[in-house]
Amino acid sequence: RCRRARGERGGSVLRGLLRALEVLELLCINLLLCPWRKEIRSLKTFTGNFVYYIQSVLPDDIVTTVLEKIGYTATTATEFSLVKKRNNEETKQTAFEIFLARIECETILELTSEEKHGSVEKTLQKRTQMHQHHQDKEDQTAQRDEAESGENKAVSETKLCTDPQQQPPAHSLVSFESPGSLRSQ
Template sequence: MGSTTLSEDYRLCLERELRRGRAGVCGDPSLRAVLWQILVEDFDLHGALQDDALALLTDGLWGRADLAPALRGLARAFELLELAAVHLYLLPWRKEFTTIKTFSGGYVHVLKGALSEDLLTRSFQKMGYARKDNHSLTVTAPAPARQLVQVALGCFALRLECEIMDEVLARLGTSLLPAEALLEARRASGDVASCVAWLQQRLARPEEPPPLPPRSSLAAFGCPLDLYRDLAEDEISEEESSLYCQAPPQPMKSSPLPSATSAHEEQAYETPLWEQSAQVWGIGGPAWEASADSPPYGALEEQPEPPPFSFLTLRQELGRPADFASPEDFAGHSCLRSGVLQPSLGEPLRRPWLSRSRTDTLDGAPWARP
């Protein structure tokens, strides 16, 4: 089966799925089985389907210490590239598919986690994308439908190749081997069993493994394929990364309200005033007791001793006319007549309450005779 026949079968598969209401990557099991068998027997078919297929496989596996997770991440990246080409072929009128944001979750975590930036740009250029700025790729001139189908088929074949090599590693019993050894064994063998035998002979010879260059983080497995939506690191997780629209608003993270007991943890607890009063006067609580080493009440403030009482001094004070008022000044009690203490305008200000108190004191006390 040639590449032209494969492209036609792949196109029919996509259109059949679209009529069923599904616009996605090819999921036909019969086409998958046929292409799997052809790739196992003829590795060079990748070059016929896509000119840079070997470069994509080499770039995705080079420098990986463990090839098994690297193959799964690379298959995820090829699936995402296939999906982008399928969207442009089946739904060219959808404007959201004409712009790919290079900071979206799918681009950052899946594509850049597996492939270099140069190869990614080249793959998107085959679909008609061109770099608009540092943050997006935009379709300037739509690629022909036949070319979009060919690109999608090439990515589909590369995805199957990752699954074939993953099965080789599973039969081999280890995935800790150089990437060039696995690719060389795949090109030199005609089936999975012969590939495993070739690698077993290769691993039996002791060799010093070359130092592994640092690589970026692995692609996120299990997250939805998406290339068109923004990635906000504080709001979108890898499972929610998208390609087509803005990220859905996430609920604001509310900080827990401080409890009544933890509001003033650093401050010492102070007994309320009413509890202090109850403790002091012995009401509703234990009676207050002074400590043994505390001074007695009132010892801190020394009160001056009052002078001895003398009626002569009192009489002299009451004898001053300015402080003494006549009885007629007290026509009534202050509670019966309001304003009795208010002097009329033009009269001197008097202090009848002071004089009355002194008079009452004088009436109730015995007169001292000279």
């Protein structure tokens, strides 16, 4: 499917992916809200939504992986069913990840349409560079915070040792006069 998409314009590929993500997200939501419904318990892979919006865009192995992640098992060549107890948290997490991917597709399409003669490839490159720059900044901030935290700890420990105003703790005022007797000063 990805090979077929090479001849198409990037925007139409992204719009197809966007629609596939919408259908998968809706499936997750319906699965969480109405798992008892017949059309949710069993997915037929020959239905219009599945054929035109999912199978035409996503490779079969990815479709199978996503459906298995939310609790479906391939029961026949044309059907996925809920046959075992599913993990609600994993279904919620998958729905959220699909939502984020959908929002990213929408953002890329919007940015591409805003640019005169914009291409999806250029927009993707800009987004990738922006994400890398943002990640680098986060890494630098985290390293700086760790370094400052270490310096502050060292300064406060040094201050305890050198501050003349600081009173020593009471337990340090013990002297040993003779080997068996302790006397506090």
